[in-house]
Amino acid sequence: MTEPNPYQAPDGEPEYQWGPEQPYGYPQSGGPAHAHPPEATLGYGTPGHGTPGYGYPPPAAGWSPTQAAGVPVPAYGPAPGGAPLVGIGDITVLQDSIVTPAGTMPLRGAVWNATDLSRTEESIPAYAIVLAIVFFLACLLGLLFLLIKERKTTGFIQVTVTSGGKHHSTMIPAHSPVAFQHVMSQVNYARSISSM
Incomplete structure (x- = not known):
């Protein structure tokens, strides 16, 4: 165990730290005890936060899963030419x-x-x-x-x-x-x- 770590960061670079900056569930400084952790600690693909998970297409521009009150929802009708007979x-x-x-x-x-x-x-x-x-x-x-x-x-x-x-x-x-x-x-x- 006297050998140096071969995976150690080169001199001048900060060493990578595993895990979130602040453990999940601990209150942030100045915030209430039930506050959510910062955006960086949320899991990848968490609904409503940041980019979608791997394999899911990005949402279309101007579209959200829920519409605000008074915003018209686009109407989906039958395909051109009508329904198949x-x-x-x-x-x-x-x-x-x-x-x-x-x-x-x-x-x-x-x-x-x-x-x-x-x-x-x-x-x-x-x-x-x-x-x-x-x-x-x-x-x-x-x-x-x-x-x-x-x-x-x-x-x-x-x-x-x-x-x-x-x-x-x-x-x-x-x-x-x-x-x-x-x-x-x-x-x-x-x-x-x-x-x-």
């Missing part, structure tokens, strides 16, 4: 326009198409085959397990919209045999409001 994949239909990743298209006169690219397969599951073999040895009723069928739908439903010289196509995954009917009902609704 229907959403088909990444296509959103508003009251007067169609919003897609390809851009905004006019709703009036839009041409909608839907194509079913899905298929439903029917097969005997593996557990039914195992049960049929096990119970076939016991009695012939094990063959009834071969009547168990499993349906699996795979593929996509393609929806295209053309309006105002723009074209957009989206693929919606089909997880059940009735997925195409569901998408067609949405497309038919979009067609009906496009013709108004």
Whole structure:
């Protein structure tokens, strides 16, 4: 312990002291016993004091979480174009326009198409085959397990919209045999409001 401290401040610089200048909870000189410590001793990101905590954006200029009496609060209304009427994949239909990743298209006169690219397969599951073999040895009723069928739908439903010289196509995954009917009902609704 006779070695000098390698982390000691160089000569001429004041040595860094850990902690706040005055311990929290002790009264300040000349102040009441319940006074808050100076601003420097408040924790980083303490609400209402100084800068916000790490990861939080700085408050907008002229904005405060609470407004003084008589100050008008900005009104937030619906987005331009109105509320969404229907959403088909990444296509959103508003009251007067169609919003897609390809851009905004006019709703009036839009041409909608839907194509079913899905298929439903029917097969005997593996557990039914195992049960049929096990119970076939016991009695012939094990063959009834071969009547168990499993349906699996795979593929996509393609929806295209053309309006105002723009074209957009989206693929919606089909997880059940009735997925195409569901998408067609949405497309038919979009067609009906496009013709108004």
